[in-house]
Amino acid sequence: MITAAEQEREHYLNESYGIKSWLLTKDHKRIALLYLATVTLFFFIGGAFATMIRIELLTPQGGLVSSETYNKLFTMHGITMIFFFLIPSIPATLGNFFLPMMIGARDLAFPRVNLLSWYLLVIGGLFALFAMLAGGVDTGWTFYTPYSTTYSNTWVIATAIGIFIAGFSSILTGLNFIVTVHRMRAPGMTWFRLPLFVWSNYATALIQVLGTPVLAVTIVLVFCERFFHIGIFDPALGGDPVLFQHLFWFYSHPAVYIMVLPAMGVISELVSVFSRKTVFGYKFVAFSSMAIAVLGFLVWGHHLFVSTQSVYAGLVFSFLSYFVAIPSAIKVFNWTATLYKGSISYATPMLYTFGFIGLFTIGGLTGLFVASLGIDVHVTDTYFVIAHFHYIMVGGTIMAYLGGLHYWWPKMTGRMYPELWARLSALVIFLGFNLTFFPQFILGYLGMPRRYHTYSSEFQVLHVLSTAGASVLAVGYLMPMIYFIWSLRYGKLAPANPWGASGLEWKTPSPPPLHNFDETPIVTQEAYDYRGVIGEEVEVG
């Protein structure tokens, strides 16, 4: 039961008001909401580019935009979605909000650095937005040299500076998380009592800290090459454009795990809570996150199978890429085993979880196709690759992100979302997603190359299906946007623990007080111990 008085108590949302209290806040919860607003904006910008791409691809002759414009559309779709949505999405919003709460801390170790990292993302984003409005950039999100350094006549530098700055945002978030997990755990919160969401964000933070600086220095070199023609990537002077690919993928392949590891952490939480069972093989799931973080650094060469890389290097990278499947499969099997004989509830977050497990499995298994040398030569730079990584990034990360957002929404806002609409949106997104991207596997296998806006007419049926799916998907994404905002005012009041979850974040009121807990919690239980935990009833607001 929640009394009116309890709802009027002071919490992080009402302890101060005004623009300044948000823009200068050091509270990790408010900063998480700033991030939420920012990445949502970029998600819809990136989505707008995707919409234009899909409309263009309705017809084989490509009448809507010119080839140059199309090049800019897919470039800006990729840049926006990867650097300004997917990478900050789960760590900087859900992680920022809940990582300190889950370990029983009052805040992250460095609150001012946390605020700085949000500003860096915004400043980086403004550079990228400026480049888009000024005329766009057409190199592809991968910025391959020598096109990006010598030939492209678009806003490469402005965009690259934006990504450089946003990269430091990511580094600082990672640094903050690592120090927080090491130094800020509440009494009794041992490493093996950490929720798996914390483990996966910790593993992600390691990648952010180790990988992102390499991208930063690569961007510096591209910048120097474009401005001063220093020759490092220029074959005319004896430089090697493929060196760029090595440096770029040394970050950008691990970056895939920056995007998906936090999603796996969310799923570990949701699977457990909504089947009311401890996660099967907790330590295996925890260590598999670490294994993915480490192995992720050893597989970048699988992006260079057709880029003059030696065939022996290719063999090693192929083998190591197969190896990543092991920790990934451990997670999927352990989630499935967690469901076994669980008391499963089909609340919205669980629907997203089911969506994630299925789609991630397809994305992961097709990853094995592209990791094998022979098949990769056939499907390189085709829609098969596009479909594969969208199954991971959209089917995996965004599913988990939305699942986590629904799960923690009551804690973040103090309001419940409308369950029926939410379940409907989960279903619409799942169907729309598959209709969009499954045909792309077939398209790619039949030989449709990526980054083309005209194509042979035999591919049209599959492209029309894909565009139809994208329309459904767009509706699916707009629905949560609308009902989440609606719920802020009209949603039912949320109790402290609506799901009967066992984590520390549920042992404090919704929304939490300024410093998360009225007194520092002392942890005496393992994670996911549901004995004696009962979900509280939701009150009509």
Place this chain on the structure above:
Amino acid sequence: MASDSAAETLALREQFDTEAQQKDASTLGMWIFLITEVMFFGGLFLAYTVYRRWYPAEFAIASSSLNAVIGAANTVILLCSSFTMVMAVRAAQLGKRDALIWFLILTLILGAAFLGVKAYEWNEKFQEHHVPGPTFHLENAVRQGPAQIYFSLYFAMTGLHALHMVVGVCLLTFLIIEARRNRFSAAYMTPVDIIGLYWHFVDIIWIFLFPLLYLIDRHLGK
């Protein structure tokens, strides 16, 4: 809270329980930041390794055109600044305010001297047409392209290193101002400690840069 603990609460931020926890967190944060710096410079070291292996002759000739004596002198200056930094940290640990300020000032002077010497060297490169660009020319080098790549790496690596030195000099200035305001004591000297770590790290980068850039092909008997 009693007034005698005012200094303590000033230093202890609200997210921490104890000062030891706060100091541990700050130190760990700086170490992790330094790891990111290793990766940042690492990209350049990788490019250096690749091209030196591809073009050993051009790299040797280009390296010989640098003034190793000036480079060695600068190395000594930087090592001395590391020593004065250590002394500053020690003075802070012992709560000796005046010694702290003087050692910080010495470190600052040595750092600035290093940058001055570096500026002189770069200026020389401009006069000798050793700066990458249309007018680049290196005497004795058969292939000008790879020689130019050597100098691109030289400027990128020493330039980024110098940028870190400039940041370090700014941080030292900040420490001197704070020390004069009596912000540090034997109980609270974390900023001195972690900026000291940063300063030593920047020195270590130079310890790698000096032989890699100046001393190729300069072993005994040559």
